[in-house]
Amino acid sequence: MSTAYAVPVPRRRSVRLRARVRQGVSRVRGSAVAILQAGVAAGGSYAIARYGLDHPYPFFAPVSAWIALGFSQTRQLRKVAELAIGVAIGVALGDLLAHLIGAGWWQIGLALVLAASVGRFLDRGGMLATQSGVQAIVVVGLPASVASGGAFGRWTDALVGGAVAVAVAALTPGDPRRLPRRAARAALLELVATLGQLVRGLRAGSVDEVEDALLRGRASQPAFDEWRAVALGARDMARVSPRWLRHRDELTALQTASALGDRALRNARVIARRCGPLCQGPHRVEGLALVLEELGSATEALAEAFGAGAGLDAPRRTLEAIAVRMDPFVLAPDDWQVQSVVLLLRSLVVDLLEVAGADPAVARALLPEI
Incomplete structure (x- = not known):
């Protein structure tokens, strides 16, 4: 078993407990x-x-x-x-x-x-x-x-x-968009926290920090499951309720975004698993860490936009600017291991662009050719 997976049980339980408390609150x-x-x-x-x-x-x-x-x-x-x-x-x-x-x-x-x-x-x-x-x-x-x-x-x-x-x-008629918006914000902020922990681990060269990022990503799954369930329920209700019919398009978009957000979280966990070995050796990870940090900031802006029911244009433009720089040979020259992680990161960027409403083909076209 590799070191990246040998996570002590007490620390694993601590990470999961903190995640459960956050999500419960x-x-x-x-x-x-x-x-x-x-x-x-x-x-x-x-x-x-x-x-x-x-x-x-x-x-x-x-x-x-x-x-x-x-x-x-x-x-x-x-x-x-x-x-x-x-x-x-x-x-x-x-x-x-x-x-x-x-x-x-x-x-x-x-x-x-x-x-x-x-x-x-x-x-x-x-x-x-x-x-x-x-x-x-x-x-x-x-x-x-x-x-x-x-x-x-x-x-x-x-x-x-x-x-x-x-x-x-x-x-007391409630706004059917309120709960899916809150769930979207909470789930995406869990992804932001996972990316932030991964950045700290890479910059400190700490396998423990990177493993904690992976554990946090796994513990974030219930938040994304709730987002999907709440968004699906609200969309289904809007189909039969005359009061909510005018919100059907936004509720459908929130339900679609929840599935894409779940895929982004899964990709983030794959990236975290692959980052463990990068902390063990003379790897140049600063370019990778910088992009992950910027991606976390863009995801946070996306989360706040969802929570406020605001437009997604600004965070989408930020993600587009990150996408055009996702060249593994520029971010990690002469280090194939880091380059392989950048290649995985390209998928995460596309996922988040789709969460922000970008067309899948357009999002993929923004990536540099390799």
């Missing part, structure tokens, strides 16, 4: 407003059922509100209403069966069959049927002492929670 920030809105809806629906309807244990009011709203900022009103109806159906059927035939193992099975069947009959989507079945199981399985507000009090509580959730979704 980023996810919480991105969903903070949506979670706060859901919390207000849950508390408000409980208060309405408890003090407005005089139900002593309005358990299903906040449950319905939370299930219907969730923590996504790309809430589609139809989906929120669908979830709220699913919860109400499940609770109603569960309440009815619990009063008619009691609770037990076969009653739970029957409640699930009936609630899921009604959900499938009413809507072709799977979410309504799933929530109907889950809530029917919960209602039948809970002891009768948890009943609230009479024979169908729990159903009434579920209606209250669903109504509050629909009201919140209708009165």
Whole structure:
């Protein structure tokens, strides 16, 4: 096994832990407003059922509100209403069966069959049927002492929670571009950090720093996975939501860019793996390190442009200026090992140009002939 891969386990875990913490904080920030809105809806629906309807244990009011709203900022009103109806159906059927035939193992099975069947009959989507079945199981399985507000009090509580959730979704329409933009910025900044660590390792001649850059690149994969998932979800919602239809082109571009960004990260990891041996010997890596540093700065500008929803022309021009200088025989004269890394770096530059909206053929044409 080469030295470049012999990474001590404690350091590997430390790098991954730091990456998880960064990405976790980023996810919480991105969903903070949506979670706060859901919390207000849950508390408000409980208060309405408890003090407005005089139900002593309005358990299903906040449950319905939370299930219907969730923590996504790309809430589609139809989906929120669908979830709220699913919860109400499940609770109603569960309440009815619990009063008619009691609770037990076969009653739970029957409640699930009936609630899921009604959900499938009413809507072709799977979410309504799933929530109907889950809530029917919960209602039948809970002891009768948890009943609230009479024979169908729990159903009434579920209606209250669903109504509050629909009201919140209708009165606080979110911008579907916000979450994909934030995810794009967070993912690209992870790539910037990987490139920065790689530059420091090359300039210091430190195999450990280069290995840490590789580990950081690997640990950055979840950020790019989230970017792809969020962008795809927002684009799909824009196809069916009249409110978001005008944003369809940008959301499609964000979804395409997420796939290209993932490819750029993978290329960056390949480059990091190949840079380890360059720290062990008399290799002239300053030209390579300088280009990587400039590429990191351009990627940072690209990340900020995505995050702000600004135009990508400025970072694309910067990347184009880097592309025309990617001649391995100029950046690394008389050193075939460094030249081989520059050749790999050319692919990364093209990837980032495509992320910035450049045509693939045009991006490749900018590279010097070799």
